[in-house]
Amino acid sequence: MKSKAAALRCTVLKSAIVMGLCMWAGMAASQTTTRPWNDNTLSPDARAKLLLAQLTQDEKFQLIRSYYAGPDRPATAPFPKGAIASAGYVPPIERLGIPALEESDAGLGVASSDRMRPGDHATPLPAGPVTAASWDPQVAYRGGAMIGSEAHSKGFNVLLAGGINLTREPRNGRNFEYAGEDPLLAATIVGQAIRGIQDQHVISTIKHYALNDQETGRNTISAQIGEQAMRESDLLAFELAIEIGKPGSVMCSYNKINGDWACENDYLMNQVLKRDWKYPGFVMSDWGGVHSAAKSVNAGLDQESAGEVFDKEVYFDAPLRAALAKGEVKQARLDDMVQRILRSMFAAGLFQYPAGKAPIDSQANLKVARETLEDGAVLLRNENALLPLDVNKLQSIAVIGAHADKGVLAGGGSSLVTAMGGNAVPGIAPTTWPGPVMYHPYAPLKALRDAAPKASVQYAEGNDVAAAAALAAKSQVAVVFVQKWQAESIDTADLSLPDNQDALVEAVAKANPHTIVVLENSGPVAMPWLERVGAVLETWYPGGDGGKAIANLLSGKVNPSGRLPVSWPGDLSQLPRRDIPGVTGGTPPETVDYAIEGANVGYRWYQAKGIKPLFPFGFGLSYTQFKHGDLKVDAKGTQLQATVDVTNTGSRAGADVAQVYVHVPGAKSARLAGYAKVFLKPGEHRTLTIPLEPRLLADFDAGKHEWVIRGGQYSVSEGPSSADLGAPVNVQLPTARP
Ligand code: BGC
DSSP states (O other): OHHHHHHHHHHHOOOHHHHHHHHHHHHHHHHHHHSGGGOTTSOHHHHHHHHHTTOOHHHHHHHTBOEEESSSOOTTSOOOTTOOSEEEEEOOBGGGTBOOEEEEEOBTBSTTHHHHSTTOOOOOOOOHHHHHHTTOHHHHHHHHHHHHHHHHHBTOOEEEOOBOOOOSOTTOTTGGGSOOSOHHHHHHHHHHHHHHHHTTTOEEEEEEETTOOOOTTTTTOEEEOOHHHHHHTHHHHHHHHHHHHOOSEEEEOSSEETTEEGGGOHIIIIIIIIIISOOOSEEEEOTTOOOOSHHHHHHTOOBBOSHHHHSSSOTTTHHHHHHHHTTSSOHHHHHHHHHHHHHHHHHHTTTTSOOOBOOOOHHHHHHHHHHHHHHHOEEEEEGGGOOSOOTTTOOEEEEESTTTTTOEEOOBSTTOOOOTTOOSSTTOSOOSTTOOOOEESOOHHHHHHHHOTTSEEEEEOSSSHHHHHHHHHTSSEEEEEEEOOOBTTBOOSSSOOSTTHHHHHHHHHHHOSSEEEEEEOSSOOOOTTGGGSSEEEEOSSOOTTHHHHHHHHHHTSSOOOOOOSSOBOSSGGGSSSSOOTTTTSSOOOSEEETTTTTTOOTHHHHHHHTOOOSBOTTOOBOSSOEEEOOOEEEEETTEEEEEEEEEEOSSSOEEEEEEEEEEOTTOSSOEEEEEEEEEEOTTOEEEEEEEOOGGGTOEEETTTTEEEBOSEEEEEEEESBTTBOOOOEEEEEOSBOO
């Protein structure tokens, strides 16, 4: 009927433009008549149901597996025709207008651009902890939207982006892909990044579900942890992020959890994700994470990723067909798998807004990357206001180390992005997986020269410690860049900086009391020289236009406002596990005991044990000062709301974070339950109203499988870091469900 009405109006209206529009409207209307699932006034579920009813059994099987479309493939697995070179590909079903799924890694930008597609490049965001350290969900959203739009313009419609494994292990090789140690902070950041991606009509994949918190033995090890502890920590991060971001897919991880593979874990996928959280999207496996057909499918896995290359066999083809024939898997479950995949495709707009070649505004995207670092870099130390540098007066600056003359370091593995201009320092081992070691071509040296035009800004490599110290001695200030490359699949055995860099810093600091250290790293590193340097700026992996962001931060053009999303251990003895067995080789153990700290990840562990870390969670300095007023807490049922007044009492504009922590009755450690970042001009103040997440007031009752707020006295405190809190406010809460 619709198409008829459209045609009638078109015969009346004669203008060429209107005719064109009408033809389009007519086509669209006739499309929804012949393909009713294209009617976008229907819900994604209803549309998926209509489409599912049209699929043959073979077409259903086509949708529940992807193919590897990357390099280094065995001869038995030819490149999938029609795919963009990337991590995964599901061919289209053209007779029904179902688009292909083109999947790319993209946690920090459209990944492996050059490794996958020689000559291609993308905009690299800084490392995940930088975005988390911004404590600004809008920064996360913007970064996600930037990546999503680049991906869409390159033809990708599924991103393997949304890493949220908590930093239980500061030596984890993938911490640079994640968002720190706290469930609320990580979830609000990653959830918003996912929203940003999906608003560009690209499905985002939160990962790695779950407790894949170290790389050593990642394909074999079992994370041992009780139900209550995991629900209150790693799973709470997923729960909250999924609520905020509504990712179309969830990637189950490589490891086992309490003895069962993550990708065949009924508790994680069926009971928690799909039953308790009512998750409507699909679960895809990690690449090589599937070990069975019937067991995985019945436990809730919906799609096998690149099994022809990474799994022992493609379980979601012949073995699954056999399991169906034997009645081990029900047809209804296969239909549910397909329904979930189609539903996510409709929900993110994959049919309506097909991804394809489109121009990319690289300059605008680079600005997003630069501003992310400007919002997230953490000033850890600043003795005698050494920073900001007075760039209008300085005559000489020594820049030392970490190839700061050429670029900024990136982390290795599947998340690696090749920026425009390629690798600024090629050839450093490992040059193959999980390498190459990559430097993005955004040199701090040039940016510092631009920032301080009157100064002579000289560079020393740092390999020659004496030469570096000599340059420092004759300069007014010395900026030493130190680095630690980390990568997917390998953890680091300890916190030390490699390649004699501690000696370099010591020598430079001895030669020049005005020494500033800039860190490029994945997770906390030991700083034996800390007391002897004037300032330390943490940039993790700085990403696109990182050199300029660093220059802007050091020169005070931008006032640092990042706050640590992780605790910074003093040494390994402070950690729940002193060693990572197997990290340097040999067979890793079968299990890792996460029950040691349980839900007390990061700062909660330090507080519960009475240990003082080197830097506490939430810590970060500014070039201005802030005063936090008295905390007020209002309770409406179990919904608590904190109010605090923050004033910029210094002479520079800057941003501060009000962090609200709750002590539940009887707990030895606090929990971050709400936060807000505020930008204030000198003298300005703002009253911040911060709602507290009720699940952070609650315990997870494993017996009843539900959250329970235990009646009693809750103490709420606020401050600029987890270790600097004002007077607590006590609130009496009744026993309740949050
Ligand atoms: C990683 C995933 C990644 C996948 C595809 C795996 O090795 O664990 O994070 O998305 O490869 O590249």
